[in-house]
Amino acid sequence: MSQAVLETETAPPARMDLLRFATAGSVDDGKSTLIGRLLYDTKTIFADQLEAVELASASRGDEYTNLALLTDGLRAEREQGITIDVAYRYFATPRRKFIIADTPGHIQYTRNMVTGASTADLALILVDARKGLVEQSRRHAFLTSLLRVPHLVLCINKMDLVDWDKAVYDRIADEFTSFAAKLEITDLTIIPVSALNGDNIASRSENSPWYDGPSLLHHLEHVHIASDRNLVDVRFPVQYVIRPQSTTVTDYRGYAGQVASGVLKPGDEVMVLPSGMTSTIAAIDTADGPVDEAFPPMSVTVRLNDEIDISRGDLICRPHNAPAVAQDIEAMVCWMDESAPLRVGAKYAIKHTTRTARTVVRGLQYRLDVNTLHRDEQADGLVLNEIGRVRLRTTLPLLADEYRRNRTTGGFILIDEGTNRTVGAGMIIEAR
Amino acid sequence: MSQTKPYRVSHLDALEAESIFVMREVMAEFERPVLLFSGGKDSIVMLRLAEKAFAPARIPFPVMHVDTGHNFAEVLEYRDSRVATLGLNLVVASVQEAIDSGHVRELPDGTRNRIQTPVLLAAVEKYRFDALFGGARRDEEKARAKERMFSFRDEFGQWDPKNQRPELWALYNGRHHPGESIRVFPLSNWTELDVWHYIAKEQIPLPSIYYAHDREVVERAGMFYAVNEFIKLRDGETSEVRRVRYRTVGDASQTAAVLSEADTVEKVIDEVAATRITERGATRGDDKVSEAAMEDRKREGYF
Numbered sequence: 001m002s003q004a005v006l007e008t009e010t011a012p013p014a015r016m017d018l019l020r021f022a023t024a025g026s027v028d029d030g031k032s033t034l035i036g037r038l039l040y041d042t043k044t045i046f047a048d049q050l051e052a053v054e055l056a057s058a059s060r061g062d063e064y065t066n067l068a069l070l071t072d073g074l075r076a077e078r079e080q081g082i083t084i085d086v087a088y089r090y091f092a093t094p095r096r097k098f099i100i101a102d103t104p105g106h107i108q109y110t111r112n113m114v115t116g117a118s119t120a121d122l123a124l125i126l127v128d129a130r131k132g133l134v135e136q137s138r139r140h141a142f143l144t145s146l147l148r149v150p151h152l153v154l155c156i157n158k159m160d161l162v163d164w165d166k167a168v169y170d171r172i173a174d175e176f177t178s179f180a181a182k183l184e185i186t187d188l189t190i191i192p193v194s195a196l197n198g199d200n201i202a203s204r205s206e207n208s209p210w211y212d213g214p215s216l217l218h219h220l221e222h223v224h225i226a227s228d229r230n231l232v233d234v235r236f237p238v239q240y241v242i243r244p245q246s247t248t249v250t251d252y253r254g255y256a257g258q259v260a261s262g263v264l265k266p267g268d269e270v271m272v273l274p275s276g277m278t279s280t281i282a283a284i285d286t287a288d289g290p291v292d293e294a295f296p297p298m299s300v301t302v303r304l305n306d307e308i309d310i311s312r313g314d315l316i317c318r319p320h321n322a323p324a325v326a327q328d329i330e331a332m333v334c335w336m337d338e339s340a341p342l343r344v345g346a347k348y349a350i351k352h353t354t355r356t357a358r359t360v361v362r363g364l365q366y367r368l369d370v371n372t373l374h375r376d377e378q379a380d381g382l383v384l385n386e387i388g389r390v391r392l393r394t395t396l397p398l399l400a401d402e403y404r405r406n407r408t409t410g411g412f413i414l415i416d417e418g419t420n421r422t423v424g425a426g427m428i429i430e431a432r
Numbered sequence: 433m434s435q436t437k438p439y440r441v442s443h444l445d446a447l448e449a450e451s452i453f454v455m456r457e458v459m460a461e462f463e464r465p466v467l468l469f470s471g472g473k474d475s476i477v478m479l480r481l482a483e484k485a486f487a488p489a490r491i492p493f494p495v496m497h498v499d500t501g502h503n504f505a506e507v508l509e510y511r512d513s514r515v516a517t518l519g520l521n522l523v524v525a526s527v528q529e530a531i532d533s534g535h536v537r538e539l540p541d542g543t544r545n546r547i548q549t550p551v552l553l554a555a556v557e558k559y560r561f562d563a564l565f566g567g568a569r570r571d572e573e574k575a576r577a578k579e580r581m582f583s584f585r586d587e588f589g590q591w592d593p594k595n596q597r598p599e600l601w602a603l604y605n606g607r608h609h610p611g612e613s614i615r616v617f618p619l620s621n622w623t624e625l626d627v628w629h630y631i632a633k634e635q636i637p638l639p640s641i642y643y644a645h646d647r648e649v650v651e652r653a654g655m656f657y658a659v660n661e662f663i664k665l666r667d668g669e670t671s672e673v674r675r676v677r678y679r680t681v682g683d684a685s686q687t688a689a690v691l692s693e694a695d696t697v698e699k700v701i702d703e704v705a706a707t708r709i710t711e712r713g714a715t716r717g718d719d720k721v722s723e724a725a726m727e728d729r730k731r732e733g734y735f
Contacts, residue, residue, distance in 0.1 A: 016442065016443045017440060017441075017442065017443060017446075018443040018446045018447075085578045085593065085594075085596065086578070087577045087578045088570045088577055088578075088620070088621065089571075089577065090570070090571045090621070090623045092443075092623075092625070096443075097443040097623075097626075099621055111598055112598070114598075114600070115598045115599060115600055118600040118601045119600075119601060119602075226438060226439070226440060229439070231439055239453070239456045239457065239460055240456040240459055240460045242486060242487075242488070242489050243489070244488050244489035244490070245489070246488075246489070246490070249488045249489075252488060252489075256456050256485070256486075257456075258449060258452075258453045258602070263439065285487075285488075286484070286487075287483065287484035287485075287487040288484075295439045297441065297446055297449045297450070298441065298445075298449050299448070299449040299450075299452040299453050299456070299485070301487075312460050336598050349607070351603050351605065352603075354457075354460070407601065408601065408602070411600065411601045411603065412603065413600055413603045413605065415605055415607060420605070420607035420608060420609065421597060421605075422597040422598050422599075422600075422605045425598070425600045
């Protein structure tokens with residue numbers, strides 16, 4: 001590890017695709033080391049960063065270059081040897097650019113895991129081969145399914161410390177697979193690794209001849225994510241109305257936004273919610289000129305053939321495939337605020353796509369124990385890191401889908417109107 | 433719908449779409465946004481994204497330069513010509529004026545990185561800016577890696593890393609009380625290489641100092657500083673003419689050049705991809721102060 005860093009021979013190409021993944025693990029299972037290893041093996045770590053880490057390792061008395069120090073950024077984290085917040089890391093291979101949301105695994109940080117998983121294509125969970133599944137492994141798997149992260153990878157780490165014993169791998173893999181079967185997990189890959197030594201990280205290891213799956217990096221590079229996007233349901237939340245105040249461009253009125261799902265084309269018949277008015281798409285503009293079609297995650301500007309009153313927070317869809325226009329919302333809510341719990345009867349601001357309204361909590365059906373999946377129907381509130389099924393009534397209709405069908409039009413946040421803090425994250429089960 | 437179409441976008445297009453989304457969110461939800469424009473490459477890319485986000489309308493907010501008074505002439509010329517071309521309103525927050533009026537005091541070593549923070553905060557207060565676009569990227573530095581796309585600042589402009597708002601999906605919470613503000617970083621998910629690939633793809637002109645040129649420099653602790661009115665030779669030092677370029681453009685008294693033959697954007701991309709030192713590590717004397725130098729400055733209100 002302390003050898004000179006390898007040189008990169010060629011520049012990554014300008015055209016790669018993008019994979020976002022979230023990592024979760026419990027304290028000491030080697031997550032930071034694993035990320036450090038991925039960065040190191042893809043030559044993302046720079047000489048000055050490695051030098052700083054080597055110096056810090058030596059001053060702590062570590063026997064090896066502590067790659068975990070690469071990712072622990074804040075002073076308190078280095079002093080306490082923990083990670084306190086979501087950190088974002090970047091690396092690229094010739095095939096893909098990767099964004100890692102590195103989330104801490106301590107019991108009190110469900111909030112961070114939910115945050116990191118909300119935008120992830122893939123979740124990576126680590127367990128220590130010596131300890132097997134722990135409470136937090138099950139919780140992380142549950143949160144992955146709750147947030148509907150399409151792909152899950154379980155890395156069974158520290159295999160070197162159990163002599164690469166296949167029986168250990170099989171036992172943990174079987175236990176995890178049967179637990180995952182109770183959850184909505186669509187794609188699961190289990191990889192035996194040693195993050196410290198780099199086994200099965202960038203390439204297959206000779207230490208595990210009994211394992212015939214991919215290395216972690218190979219899997220990350222090849223996992224098929226193109227089909228994860230919803231290209232069926234046209235959902236275009238209007239962000240901003242572009243009306244140039246100019247003498248050269250007159251009568252321009254365009255609806256700017258990012259395509260949440262579906263494919264839009266000029267000529268398509270569309271419906272605007274909540275008004276229900278219909279029109280057809282005149283053009284789809286970008287600064288580089290008009291385009292023939294728009295699909296996620298493109299940011300475009302849509303023009304319509306009819307003059308309809310449309311403003312921010314409205315949504316463009318197809319007449320026969322529309323989201324609910326709903327003020328009564330059933331949702332799983334993860335509570336994220338330490339200062340006050342969620343209570344029945346409390347009012348919050350709610351932000352859903354580009355629309356902000358107010359909402360009152362009408363009911364709490366149950367609080368879910370994220371470790372046992374037990375439902376406590378006697379619960380009267382949710383405190384920090386608790387998750388429950390909540391009934392909301394909103395002042396304005398939301399243009400909403402079930403979260404399981406659409407992560408953009410199915411997710412919302414709750415904001416405390418006094419402190420302005422983001423206090424809850426919601427995933428819609430039913431909107432009517 | 434055709435089943436054969438891949439409907440794929442490149443990572444650069446995805447990053448651009450995300451940045452444009454963020455800029456439109458800010459314009460829709462804030463009263464007085466401003467874009468911090470230094471003439472550095474990241475703020476130049478950010479300005480291009482703002483052009484694209486609101487086309488065919490003009491960029492609907494002013495730009496601000498926190499001017500330390502230690503500038504590269506090429507960069508100031510570039511700043512003024514961009515602003516003129518795009519018809520923008522430029523606000524200059526001058527550190528020199530703040531020193532002259534006694535608002536801030538020049539540090540004994542003459543560096544101005546730290547004293548630009550109160551100047552920035554005074555301008556925010558004067559113009560009542562409530563959202564400030566900055567070109568910072570999370571790959572730059574460890575403290576930045578933990579900062580949100582929408583970074584809440586209290587009425588003193590301070591960042592509290594332990595008290596950040598969770599940021600889920602693309603639901604950014606920009607709510608704030610009067611006097612508070614949000615720093616917005618549309619390039620959060622971009623890397624140095626992404627920025628260069630985008631500059632190439634968009635054919636964005638840059639100040640000439642970003643490309644290899646001959647310059648009189650002095651070597652200090654492995655860094656090459658231009659010899660000019662801000663950096664004078666000390667006893668025992670000698671200068672030499674070397675072929676260099678700048679990887680970052682900050683305060684001219686603090687920013688070093690790197691030895692380079694890369695005189696085109698393509699050559700720069702090859703060089704950036706092959707380099708083994710971070711851009712701030714290679715060029716910024718201000719970050720070398722301590723392991724937590726950036727974290728401490730951000731807590732004080734720095735970007």
